[in-house]
Amino acid sequence: MTDRAALELRLNQWLEPGRFKDYGPNGLQVEGRAEVRRLVCGVTASLALIDAAIAARADAVLVHHGLFWRGQDGRVTGWMKQRLARLLAHDVNLFAYHLPLDAHPTLGNNAQLGARLGWTADARFGEQDLGFSAAIAPTDLAALAAQLRDQLGRPVTAVSGDGRPLRRVAWCSGGAQGYFEAAIAAGADVFVTGEISEPQAHYARETGVAFVAAGHHATERYGVQGVGARLAQELGLDWQFIDIDNPA
Known part of the structure; x- marks a missing residue:
């Protein structure tokens, strides 16, 4: 009490x-x-x-x-x-x-989501350092999308880049599709967030960096x-x- x-x-x-x-x-x-x-x-x-x-x-x-x-x-x-x-x-x-709960390095949405997926952030990016980034064991988009689907219990939307092995993941929970360009600049091979808008599919195809939308609510639980x-x-x-x- x-x-x-x-x-x-x-x-x-x-x-x-x-x-x-x-x-x-x-x-x-x-x-x-x-x-x-x-x-x-x-x-x-x-x-x-x-x-x-x-x-x-x-x-x-x-x-x-x-x-x-x-x-x-x-x-x-x-x-x-x-x-x-x-x-x-x-x-x-x-x-x-709101944003304080996204950003906390251990208790926040991004940290807790990363922990469940085996991602340990080694860098931050984007406005107010809300985006997280981590090196991961090389994988492909299909395997990463399946991992997210299984963890979150819902379908995900995945847009492939140039097919490169995924060695660095960047993520930001919720409606952070506007962080995609910052994630690309930070060296990500794939960006994971909750939502996708029309421009992000084109950015993925043109830059080679994959994009995954896994659900606004689902990524912020x-x-x-x-x-x-x-x-x-x-x-x-x-x-x-x-x-x-x-x-x-």
Whole structure:
């Protein structure tokens, strides 16, 4: 058991949100009860996750994608009203960490994804050093795509480059397809992220560097789990990860 202030302090110490220029507020987004015994972790503060957390008797919810984003309509109507109403009615705290949870060198989305795939980052690249890069045993695109599919439990989209052996992988979870050019400049043979947009297929074919889109949600499931497990160990919290399926 801990209290809300101590939990936020520990999260901010680990994730250092002040270091990042982000798209929304990091930290405590919705204040609930002061005492925290049970924590639920998830990817996105959707109504389905909030309802599942309430059913699990959570005192706090920790997510990667919170409720508030830059440029958002500020009115509390529709889906926003529903989500906030549930949290407030049940006095549940909502903590959200976006880019800080991608970037953490051991607990973050990229580090945790890499650990599950056997990739140990030896370099960082891209804006705010969010991209990770590692040397790997030589492989080919089909084998790497199959490894990702098996680990993440979903199909992936793979665009071949020039067929070279893959000796260096670069990756950045979520919607980081815009990092592809930085990954190419960093010497990657293949770039792995969550999503693909129209230009990336052409870049792969023209530069020879392969591209794999493995799912925005799927590649960002592991950071909150790493943090949740660490919080349980250090603060004695009861915690669980609840995965709300998302095909994106």
